[in-house]
Amino acid sequence: MNTLETDMEMNIKKDIVVIGAGPIGCYAAYLLAKSGHQVSVYEEHAELGSPIQCTGILTGEFDKFNFPKDSFLVNTINKIEVYSPKQKTTIQQKDYIICRRRFDNFLADLAKKEGAKIFLSHSFVRKEGRQLIIKDLLNKVEKNISPDVVIAADGPLSPTAKAYGFYYHQRKNYYGIQATVKGNFDSQMIKTYFGNEVCPNLFAWIVPESSTIARVGLATTKNTRHYFDRFMQEHNFIALGIQAGTIPVYHPKQKLKKDNCYAVGDASTYVKATTLGGIVPGLKQAEILVDCINNNKDYEREVKHLRKQMWTHLQIHKILNKFSDKDWDSLLSYINQPKIQKIFESYTRDNPIPLVTKTLLKEPRLLYFTKYLF
Numbered sequence: 001m002n003t004l005e006t007d008m009e010m011n012i013k014k015d016i017v018v019i020g021a022g023p024i025g026c027y028a029a030y031l032l033a034k035s036g037h038q039v040s041v042y043e044e045h046a047e048l049g050s051p052i053q054c055t056g057i058l059t060g061e062f063d064k065f066n067f068p069k070d071s072f073l074v075n076t077i078n079k080i081e082v083y084s085p086k087q088k089t090t091i092q093q094k095d096y097i098i099c100r101r102r103f104d105n106f107l108a109d110l111a112k113k114e115g116a117k118i119f120l121s122h123s124f125v126r127k128e129g130r131q132l133i134i135k136d137l138l139n140k141v142e143k144n145i146s147p148d149v150v151i152a153a154d155g156p157l158s159p160t161a162k163a164y165g166f167y168y169h170q171r172k173n174y175y176g177i178q179a180t181v182k183g184n185f186d187s188q189m190i191k192t193y194f195g196n197e198v199c200p201n202l203f204a205w206i207v208p209e210s211s212t213i214a215r216v217g218l219a220t221t222k223n224t225r226h227y228f229d230r231f232m233q234e235h236n237f238i239a240l241g242i243q244a245g246t247i248p249v250y251h252p253k254q255k256l257k258k259d260n261c262y263a264v265g266d267a268s269t270y271v272k273a274t275t276l277g278g279i280v281p282g283l284k285q286a287e288i289l290v291d292c293i294n295n296n297k298d299y300e301r302e303v304k305h306l307r308k309q310m311w312t313h314l315q316i317h318k319i320l321n322k323f324s325d326k327d328w329d330s331l332l333s334y335i336n337q338p339k340i341q342k343i344f345e346s347y348t349r350d351n352p353i354p355l356v357t358k359t360l361l362k363e364p365r366l367l368y369f370t371k372y373l374f
Ligand SMILES: Cc1cc2nc3c(=O)[nH]c(=O)nc-3n(C[C@H](O)[C@H](O)[C@H](O)COP(=O)(O)OP(=O)(O)OC[C@H]3O[C@@H](n4cnc5c(N)ncnc54)[C@H](O)[C@@H]3O)c2cc1C
Pocket: 019, 020, 021, 022, 023, 024, 025, 042, 043, 044, 045, 053, 054, 055, 056, 057, 058, 122, 123, 124, 125, 153, 154, 155, 156, 159, 160, 176, 177, 178, 217, 243, 244, 245, 246, 247, 264, 265, 266, 267, 271, 276, 277, 278, 279, 280, 282
């Protein structure tokens, strides 16, 4: 290597700190370390991927990342049964069900193999000027660090984005609760239940790990426990274990960068507002962010196509939020038509733009629901 090449390489190497060792922080850390940066990840919990706060559904779009899945895959699904109060439809779609603890550890191991250092039981507590104060929770000592770049991958409440002053306070959060239950399930089928009595604003789910174990839950903006308990009772489920967590709704006004800090994943609200799935969009966003850091590109600009997808999910979410039970029944009867089902079966939920445009072309009566946008 000649001197110029060495200098160029030295120039791009940065001291980068990632706050939060969730899947998105670990994936960003892996890509950054692989690019030659010096990467440290600080995670407040003592274990990676614990407590689990996720159903672990990933669409077929996840294949694009080319990860070997054996270490974290629990089940593969090939259809989704959708219930409204009086209708039912079935859509053929491939989905993966993963174990979040094992998935987060898989990504953390990738990062470590590339040289990233992961500090567990270390919490970001505050910012003083350009310095970040990190607390070692076991030894109860604080240290000051001044990295070149900070990545806020610290989840829906992002203390880092708050400290940098770019957490958009009008963000809306959902609260999700789910239980692991025993029963008899079709191991290849997810069931979802829509309607204002079951789960206003979103849906309830039954997601099989196998033919005898499933993850059952729902998410709402209020009274989550009430709807969850009722759903469990109606299906005679007994919880073997309960998990709960906050899920942000994508907010177009959430900025992604301030000073030397970038937000990614739930910290930036990049979650599909229709399904509250955040893993695939967050992984995509991490790839864009790392390309921007490596090649000095504008993150807000480069993320534009992903932002369009998030925005489309948000518009659909706004419409569905105003649905009556009768609207849910009408929607399902439209989807039940073979010409519409075919479209639903050709696109993953991650990419709603062709899904919406092609569906509207085939079934213009769906335009009726756009009245709820105004
Ligand atoms: C009930 C439920 C079900 C879900 N189901 C799905 C699903 O099926 N599919 C899907 O795609 N998504 C699902 N989600 C959403 C998904 O869990 C998130 O989108 C995903 O975890 C986002 O990853 P992340 O790395 O951005 O954030 P997180 O996974 O939240 O990770 C952030 C990390 O930052 C750490 N942290 C926070 N503050 C600090 C601090 N001050 N210092 C140091 N570390 C800190 C946290 O401990 C955490 O480990 C679900 C969420 C819930 C709650």
